[in-house]
Amino acid sequence: MTLRRIATVEDLHSYLHIAMQxxxxxxxPYLTALYSMHPTTNADAYRVIRVVVVEEMLHLxxxxxxxxxxxxxxDLSSEGFVPTYPAHLPDGETDFEVGTRAFSRETIETFLKIERPAVAEGETRFVSRERSSRALLPAVDAHEDDLHFYSIGExxxxxxxxxxxLHEEMGDALFxxxxxxxxxxxxxYSGGGAIVKVTDGASAAEAMRTISEQGEGLGGAIFDEEGELAHYYRFQQLLLGRYYQPGDQGGSPTGPPLDIDWDAVYPVKADAQLGDYAEPGELHDAIHAYSATYGEFLARLDEAFSGRPDLLMPAVGDMFRIKELATQIIRNPMPGQPGVNAAPVFRGLAPVEVS
Structure with a gap:
């Protein structure tokens, strides 16, 4: 079977927009797990997840x-850029779903699947299955019939x-x-690698290497060239209860133990939607205020990527400052749902007037 590959610059544009998405x-999902932890608890887990979020911003x-x-x-403000959770990543996998859920063992296991390593060299990067109706990337026709990418790495x-x-065909005119x-x-600033300005084939390859190494590891290595632990193994530490250190093999960390309290977590509503907060009141207003603020964060990123790079660091600061809005939401019980707390919704709404 001949697979349809990236054949034109327009194809490449589509793939790279989807990579940003x-x-x-x-x-x-990572922020919801972070927000759901009780204050002053789970410092190790908080630090692990926060580092990954910062590096995902680097990858973006x-x-x-x-x-x-x-x-x-x-374009981060286009319709559909923010997925509706739960979704299937990256190309419609049905063996797991990604949602906005509280910190738990099951949530971390999902994060491992998001960051799972690519198949071994020489094996096919595609798997055969029916396309999910909840695929994040329904518009991508990267290959024939029901063949799909196995992982983000593929x-x-x-x-x-x-x-x-395309570089071989077009030369430097591609850039x-x-x-x-x-x-x-x-x-x-990210402790795990620096941003690369992309101007030619070499810098493009360096940018791609950074994304791949930090996410899943490369070639079976658990540390990248800068000595930073790949996301897959960062998350794995939380389930294994111990930090990796240089010289360790995957699955066998020998560093200091992690102190994790899986019960010190607010029972936030899984995959919360705006429709869950239809009743007028303070909670409804807080949810809409959070979504509006998140939309402003995405709009600032758009500006940063459109010739105002000086706006990037303030935008990332905003991403963590809106934690205070999320914390106010998460401490509220869901009306009519005993044992379930409210959760923020990441929809990027236009600002609303809060009474």
């Missing part, structure tokens, strides 16, 4: 740099191959984007 789609920025470099236009491998093929739209390392 995919990187963002992990952030609401790298994907934007790649898209800008090849003449595309990032999705990025396809992008990397597409960039190489026709305005260099002023590139976000450089001076505008964002």
């Amino acid at each position: 995919l990187e963002h789609a992990t952030i609401p 920025t790298l994907a934007a740099n790649l898209l800008n470099a090849v003449g595309g236009t990032p 999705f990025y491998a396809e992008i990397g191959e597409g960039i190489r093929r 026709c984007g305005d260099p002023a739209r590139q976000v450089g390392p001076e505008y964002y």
Whole structure:
């Protein structure tokens, strides 16, 4: 069977926009788990998840740099950019679903599946199954019939191959984007790698390497070239109860133990939707205020990726400052649902007037 690959610059633009959507789609689930922990508890787990969120923002920025470099236009405010949870990532997997849920063993197991390593070298990156109606990426026809990417790593491998093929065909004309739209390392700090300005084939490959290594590890390694632990193994530490340290093998960390209290968590409503808060009142207003503020965060990212890179660090700061809004929501019981607390909804609404 001949698989349809990235054949045109327009195909590449579509894939890279979807890469941005995919990187963002992990952030609401990770933030919900982070928000749901009781204050002053689970410091180890909080630190692990927060580092991953910061690095997902790095990956989102790298994907934007790649898209800008090849003449595309990032758009985080378009209809459908924020998925409706639960969703299937990245290409409609049905063996697990991704939702906005409280911190728990089951939630961390889902995070491991999001970040699962790619198949071994020489094996196919596609699996055969029916497409899910809840696939995050329903518009992508990357391959024939019911073949789908096994993991995010395979999705990025396809992008990397597409960039190489088009670069061979077009030369440096592929990288026709305005260099002023590139976000450089001076505008964002992440302990796990720096932002790469993408201007040619080498810098594009470096950006792709950073995304792949930090997410799933590369070639079976659990640490990347900068000595940072891949996301898959960061999350795995929480289930194994111990930190990895240099020299460890996957599945066998030998570092200090993690202190985790799985019960010190608010029982937030899983996969909350705006329709769950239809009743007028303070909770309804708080939910809409949170969604509006999240929309402003996405709009600021749009500006940062459209020639205002100085706005990126303030935008990331906003992402964590809105935790206070989320905390106010999460401490409220859901009306008529004993034992269930409210949860924020990441919909990016236009601002609303709060009474």
